[in-house]
Amino acid sequence: MIPAKFDYVRPSSVGDAVSALAGGGEDAKVIAGGQSLLPLLRLRLAYPELLVDIGGLDELCGVTDDGDHLLIGARTTHYQLVHDPLITEHCGLLAQAAGTVADPAVRHRGTLGGSIAHADPAGDLPAVVLALDATMIATGPAGGREIPAGEFFVDYLTTALAPGEILTGIRVPKLGADWGYRYEKFHRTAQAWAIVGVAALVRRSDGHVAEARVGLTNMGSVPIRAAAVETAAAGAQASPEALREAAAGADEGTQPPADLHGAPDYRRHLARVLTGRALEAAAGV
């Protein structure tokens, strides 16, 4: 289908983009790669009156080394995440998960910032930035501010970004060599959304798990941390048995959706199984 009519601007600076967005009020949307927004426009599930295209803002593209963090521009594409040497070295989980998003053509256009600002609980990268304890950097009419990932995802397709604010970057702590990681994604057909996804990070020390962090995809209206698993895994032996036991609490506190792909009970089962697999892989056992 053809999208409904909208006005379009392609600003040449972040400041101009913020002004344009603020001027458009509630009916303005930011477009970057458009891989989430364009399907919604075509199906007329969204009909903004103004699109602010940040596709020309090269300063929002790419990864920079910022001491103990990486600073990732919001327009950095999934393809770039997969191939960037800094991401591979310091934040392999993000590269691995980005490589599972949709298909190559979508990964060429789709961006990290777009995926996070869209906040689809079935999207892969929100749960990943949550597990990474990343910080979202936003710019609005009142200036810039930082929002921890844990406070960013408010509800289904809803974030802490205020109208007029643009997500410009994501700050991710570098992971040391003692961290292992795995993104486990379960879907039935090629390029499909995750029925359930699990992002796991494990820091090992002397045959034990010193610290574990687990983010869940599509187990509620927002991506969530599997707090019960993180607590159970901390201090546990780095063995398949102990990690599977810790994973048994993966669905605690979740409210998984029911849809064509699975009932809530099925998703709870998947969350437990996939968390076990993700922890084992992350712990290297």
Added chain:
Amino acid sequence: MTHITVTVDGVKYVDQVEPRLLLVHYLREVIGKTGTPIGCDTSNCGACTVLMDGQSVKSCSVLAVQADGSDVTTIEGLANGELHPVQRAFHEEHALQCGYCTPGMIMATTDLLRDNPHPTEEEIRDGLEGNLCRCTGYENIVRAVKRAAEAGVTQ
């Protein structure tokens, strides 16, 4: 209306377009590049795949205004007097039945081989994940990609 300049298959086009015009509609209806078909309404099928600045994109999921300043290659721009090696490999391996997915499959394949000139079978299947063949001719499509890779296609 928004002013755009796009190079398609080596020819520069300057047009005024509605912002909501999809790239695939621009290609087919404004400049007559009907070699790129429209397959689905959900960004799934990949039939409309073209190269934009050398990378595969689904042209139903790009606005024409987003392509302003870009260099686009469609299936019509691939052959250079004779069939492109990927086209020839698809022909020789009979990697098509109805042919509807073929332009997208071939464009996705050229992009895959540019990125990875010697893919394994698994890498071929992953690389063409975004392109659906309703005739389920995947076996011959994978064979054709292998054949093109063996022929040393890196474009």
